[in-house]
Amino acid sequence: MDIVTRPRILVVGAGFAGVGCVRRLERRLAAAEADVTLVTPFAYQLYLPLLPQVASGVLTPQSIALSLRRSKKYRTRIIPGGAIGVDLASKVCVIRTITDEIVNEPYDYIVLAPGSVTRTFDIPGLTDNAFGMKTLAEAAYIRDHVITQLDLADASNDPAERAARLQFVVVGGGYAGTETAACLQLLTHNAVKRYPRLDPGLIKWHLIDIAPKLMPELGDKLGRSAQEVLRRRGIEVSLGVSIAKAGPQEVTFTDGRVVPTHTLIWTAGVVASPLIATLGAPTVRGRLSVTSHMDLPGHDGVFALGDAAAVPDEAKGEEGAICPPTAQHAMRQAKVAADNVIAHLRGRSMRPYAHKDLGLVVDLGGTDAVSKPLGIELRGLPAQAVARGYHWAALRTGVAKARVLTNWTLNAVAGDDFVRTGFQARRPAKLKDFEYTDTYLTPEQVRAQVEGGHPEAG
Numbered sequence: 001m002d003i004v005t006r007p008r009i010l011v012v013g014a015g016f017a018g019v020g021c022v023r024r025l026e027r028r029l030a031a032a033e034a035d036v037t038l039v040t041p042f043a044y045q046l047y048l049p050l051l052p053q054v055a056s057g058v059l060t061p062q063s064i065a066l067s068l069r070r071s072k073k074y075r076t077r078i079i080p081g082g083a084i085g086v087d088l089a090s091k092v093c094v095i096r097t098i099t100d101e102i103v104n105e106p107y108d109y110i111v112l113a114p115g116s117v118t119r120t121f122d123i124p125g126l127t128d129n130a131f132g133m134k135t136l137a138e139a140a141y142i143r144d145h146v147i148t149q150l151d152l153a154d155a156s157n158d159p160a161e162r163a164a165r166l167q168f169v170v171v172g173g174g175y176a177g178t179e180t181a182a183c184l185q186l187l188t189h190n191a192v193k194r195y196p197r198l199d200p201g202l203i204k205w206h207l208i209d210i211a212p213k214l215m216p217e218l219g220d221k222l223g224r225s226a227q228e229v230l231r232r233r234g235i236e237v238s239l240g241v242s243i244a245k246a247g248p249q250e251v252t253f254t255d256g257r258v259v260p261t262h263t264l265i266w267t268a269g270v271v272a273s274p275l276i277a278t279l280g281a282p283t284v285r286g287r288l289s290v291t292s293h294m295d296l297p298g299h300d301g302v303f304a305l306g307d308a309a310a311v312p313d314e315a316k317g318e319e320g321a322i323c324p325p326t327a328q329h330a331m332r333q334a335k336v337a338a339d340n341v342i343a344h345l346r347g348r349s350m351r352p353y354a355h356k357d358l359g360l361v362v363d364l365g366g367t368d369a370v371s372k373p374l375g376i377e378l379r380g381l382p383a384q385a386v387a388r389g390y391h392w393a394a395l396r397t398g399v400a401k402a403r404v405l406t407n408w409t410l411n412a413v414a415g416d417d418f419v420r421t422g423f424q425a426r427r428p429a430k431l432k433d434f435e436y437t438d439t440y441l442t443p444e445q446v447r448a449q450v451e452g453g454h455p456e457a458g
Helices: 016-028 048-055 136-155 159-165 175-194 220-232 274-278 327-345 380-394 398-414 443-452
Strands: 008-012 035-040 044-046 065-067 077-087 092-097 102-106 109-112 116-118 167-171 204-209 235-239 243-246 250-253 258-260 263-266 270-272 287-289 302-304 359-363 369-373
Touching: 008 016, 016 035, 016 327, 048 136, 048 175, 077 102, 077 274, 077 443, 092 443, 102 443, 109 327, 136 159, 136 175, 136 263, 159 167, 159 258, 167 175, 167 258, 175 204, 175 220, 175 235, 175 263, 175 359, 220 235, 220 369, 274 443, 302 327, 359 380, 369 380, 380 398
Parallel strands: 008 035, 008 109, 035 077, 109 302, 167 204, 167 263, 204 235
Antiparallel strands: 044 065, 077 092, 092 102, 116 270, 243 250, 250 258, 359 369
16 A cells, blocks of 8 residues: 655744744645654744843743744644754754754755854853853853852952952944843842942943944944943943953953953854754855745755845845845745745745845843834834834734733833842853754764664654
């Protein structure tokens, strides 16, 4: 008896792009048309733009971790792990599960949305001594760490140690770095009131970036406005400066300054997931080179989108322009990519992706923000209303919206109790400990794994 198997669609990554694609596939494909599988270490979608508010205690971690299993209509199979290699010729994805088991997962269609990882450079001591701000665990850990520094400084009788623990350095003048510095500075500003032995004047925040401007995408006026807000709060902004060396108790800047500190937060940009390098396919600045349909030329059934894909930006109309790695593009690409997978499966024509940015929002905490919705420049409370309104509307579930709104309201009315939750262990966890960038295979290792393994039908 002939057994007819359904096409297997494998989606890699549970960010804005991956989850949006899966949800669209579930809604538009009949259950008998295809089997959908999602590869992700965690069964939630992280609303990444609000991570600084988790780090500063305005939001709880659960409020921005949107469960993938909440929908009663959810039928996608989840493999708890991360893709560490793809063999395009054999149509097999190599997965390392959360129990460190290596699994060969065959597919008929693959949608690559593994996102990005923190971009680092060959700076002595960086990965051993810096914190990142890319995962939920990092945000929760940094909050614990910052409060720990206040506790230890308060208990110390050594003026040098006290001063070092109360200096904080953030590297990266983009959205992530600026919002992180702004939100965490408010955390320490409010928390120090509970420490009568500490001089608030000893708390110093440094925000540095090698670029000549803060958040150049905002334009000169709004960029200067954001910088003025930070400086008014006492955050020292240094542009044209980066890190020369990072140690456990001090950081050396490229301009020669040495800052005694136990807190270095690195947010100097992102790069495509190392998974893309395992494919052996053409890339653009490390991102997989795809067409405007988000398919990979020469490889049937391979699609890529989000931060890890160089999707042509047709809305700009410029030769070689690619979409920036933003949540706004990822969410919209997800719908088109899912529709194109379905069109390919059904033998229909695919459509290109084209979308113009709706604007930019930067939440600086409290009543401070700068926003540029539809090209309109806003500052202060109006900008804050637009920023929070945009993020609130973009949350995928009603439960998440309710949690975030409740957290915002409670924080505004009652403030923070500055409680440590226990992430600050005796052995510190740093940048290298959260993103597992050393687990990926080379193209040769992928081929050896696929040839030596025994893939089972998904």
